Amino acid sequence: MKLKRFLLRYYPPGIILEFLNDSGEVETKSIDLLTLSQETDVDQLVNLIVFEEPLLKENRKPQLKSLINKLITKLESKKVQSFSLAKTLRAHVLPLTNCAFNKNGDRFITGSYDRTCKVWDTELGEELLTLQGHSNVVYCIAYNNPFGDRIATGSFDKTAKIWDANTGELYYTLSGHKMEIVCLSFDPQGLLLATGSMV
Numbered sequence: 001m002k003l004k005r006f007l008l009r010y011y012p013p014g015i016i017l018e019f020l021n022d023s024g025e026v027e028t029k030s031i032d033l034l035t036l037s038q039e040t041d042v043d044q045l046v047n048l049i050v051f052e053e054p055l056l057k058e059n060r061k062p063q064l065k066s067l068i069n070k071l072i073t074k075l076e077s078k079k080v081q082s083f084s085l086a087k088t089l090r091a092h093v094l095p096l097t098n099c100a101f102n103k104n105g106d107r108f109i110t111g112s113y114d115r116t117c118k119v120w121d122t123e124l125g126e127e128l129l130t131l132q133g134h135s136n137v138v139y140c141i142a143y144n145n146p147f148g149d150r151i152a153t154g155s156f157d158k159t160a161k162i163w164d165a166n167t168g169e170l171y172y173t174l175s176g177h178k179m180e181i182v183c184l185s186f187d188p189q190g191l192l193l194a195t196g197s198m199v
Contacts, residue, residue, distance in 0.1 A: 001054070001055060003017060003055045003060070004018045004019055004020060005018050007028075008067060008070065009146055009188060012034055013032075013033045013036045014030050014032045014034075014188075015030075015031045015033065015064070016029070016030050016189060017031065017055050019055055028189045028191065029055070030189060031053065033045075033071065036068070036071055037075070040068075040072065042065055042068050042069060042072070046065045046068065047061075089125055091120075091127075092112035092118065094112055095112065095113050096111065096112050097111045097112060097113065097137060097138060097139045097140070098110070098111040098138075098139065099141075100141050100142055100143055101143070102148035102165070103145040103146050103148050106121070106122050106123065107119060107122060107148075107165070109151055111138035111139060112137075113137045115132070115134045115155070116131060116134075117130075118130050119151070119165065130168070131153060131161075131163050131170075133170055133173070134153065134155040134157050136155050136156035136180075137155060137156040137157075139154055139155060139156055139182055140153070140154040141154070141184075143186070143190075144186045144191070144193075146190055148190075149165050150162055150163065150164065150190070151164075152193050154183065154184040154195055155180070156180040156181070157180075158175065158177045158179065158180060159173050159175050159177075159181070160174040160181055160184055160193070161173050161174070162193065178199060179197045179199040180197060181195050181196065181197050182196060182197060182198060
């Protein structure tokens with residue numbers, strides 16, 4: 001097994017290890033850091049993680065320590081923020097049903113009664129993609145954070161679809177519900193999708 005990269009997960013706090021297994025396939029493993037706080041002894045925690053996790057070698061300690069400190073800073077941030085209206089978007093012909101941001105916040109998606117999902121540039125407020133293919137209301141939407149390279153849409157047409165977040169290509173149409181899909185969510189690693197319907 002060979003470690004490819006680290007991914008930060010802010011909530012719940014943790015680090016995701018992306019690695020190649022013995023067959024050469026990419027897999028992920030989570031290291032949950034649910035008790036992380038300002039009082040955490042980071043050096044001791046890093047030593048413990050490296051001791052318990054065979055994917056991590058001694059030379060990865062500085063990088064791991066940096067990531068944990070970044071998580072602590074984010075968790076302990078008491079920064080008071082103020083918000084103001086930046087832009088009003090006329091996103092869809094019919095009302096919106098939902099909105100979701102990717103992990104970085106630089107893109108967001110909207111679902112609508114017009115049977116589409118749109119991908120937007122957050123900073124510019126410009127439409128990047130329109131995901132079309134449902135035959136009824138797009139009621140629920142999600143990014144596969146922390147990766148953010150897939151979008152899932154759930155519809156009153158009783159299907160869910162998985163799309164490429166960068167090109168808009170439809171990868172899969174998932175069927176099996178007898179009623180409208182009203183919720184969906186990726187797992188914290190962004191690899192599994194759960195859908196829920198009215199019945």
